[in-house]
Amino acid sequence: MTTELSDTTLTADRxxxxxxxxxxxxHLRPGPRxxxxxxxxxxxxxxxxxxxxxxxxxxxxxxxxxxxxxxLSARGETALEHDWAARITAAPDPRAELAAxxxxxxxxxxxxxxxxxxxxxxxAAPAAVAVVGCGPLPLSTLGYADALGGPVVGLDxxxxxxxxxxxxxxxxxxTGVRFEQADAADxxxxxxxxxxxxxxxGETPTAKTAILExxxxxxxxxxxLLARSARGLRTLLYPPVDLAATPGFDVLEVVHPTDDVINxxxxxxxxxx
Numbered sequence: 001m002t003t004e005l006s007d008t009t010l011t012a013d014r015x016x017x018x019x020x021x022x023x024x025x026x027h028l029r030p031g032p033r034x035x036x037x038x039x040x041x042x043x044x045x046x047x048x049x050x051x052x053x054x055x056x057x058x059x060x061x062x063x064x065x066x067x068x069x070x071x072l073s074a075r076g077e078t079a080l081e082h083d084w085a086a087r088i089t090a091a092p093d094p095r096a097e098l099a100a101x102x103x104x105x106x107x108x109x110x111x112x113x114x115x116x117x118x119x120x121x122x123x124a125a126p127a128a129v130a131v132v133g134c135g136p137l138p139l140s141t142l143g144y145a146d147a148l149g150g151p152v153v154g155l156d157x158x159x160x161x162x163x164x165x166x167x168x169x170x171x172x173x174x175t176g177v178r179f180e181q182a183d184a185a186d187x188x189x190x191x192x193x194x195x196x197x198x199x200x201x202g203e204t205p206t207a208k209t210a211i212l213e214x215x216x217x218x219x220x221x222x223x224x225l226l227a228r229s230a231r232g233l234r235t236l237l238y239p240p241v242d243l244a245a246t247p248g249f250d251v252l253e254v255v256h257p258t259d260d261v262i263n264x265x266x267x268x269x270x271x272x273x
Contacts (some may be wrong), residue, residue, distance in 0.1 A: 216248025
């Protein structure tokens with residue numbers, strides 16, 4: 001067995017083991033065991049060489065669990081955000097509690113990357129930005145509002161997430177943001193210059209493409225889209241945007257971070273009707 005094949009097998013076996021351990025947990029709320037398993041899974045994904053990704057993804061035991069890994073990751077991230085949003089809103093010092101969120105820097109770096117891309121492609125400061133799938137801990141929405149100094153709206157289909165997002169914004173003194181309950185599949189997005197599609201909007205590449213079709217129908221020509229995606233082994237954690245299937249949009253740029261910021265960013269513009 002070659003070293004490369006051995007490394008691929010070790011990575012695949014590790015992913016299988018961690019996936020099965022997570023699936024066996026009674027819940028995915030944050031805690032020592034849950035945090036350790038998710039942390040190990042993310043580390044395994046990020047540590048694998050890029051050239052190894054295809055072989056690992058094609059490993060039969062990994063391939064058969066791909067949907068399960070994504071589903072567990074989505075549930076775990078949602079549970080983590082709900083837990084921290086509740087902690088922040090209940091804390092005597094909400095800003096200090098927010099600063100203790102372990103992935104705050106990752107969110108800030110991803111949002112800073114997206115703001116830079118937005119400024120490069122927009123040509124002018126956007127009058128209104130919508131973050132679709134803002135979640136209960138709306139760090140991206142808050143980051144956009146702070147960086148752009150203009151109105152930003154966070155949208156989420158989950159009413160509980162919207163209520164928590166409003167509380168987090170209010171308790172941390174955020175300005176220039178509001179939150180509304182809306183499903184990405186039927187949200188009215190005509191009033192926005194920029195639409196940001198969160199990574200967990202669309203559970204599979206096929207579902208994400210279907211949502212992009214609906215977004216294309218709901219925005220004005222010329223609207224910029226920033227869609228969070230993934231590539232390589234990172235697609236185990238988040239479904240990728242199919243660049244060959246972005247109906248109604250012209251892809252302008254795709255950026256793939258190589259550090260511990262997991263998500264890629266696809267920049268596209270709604271083409272004229």
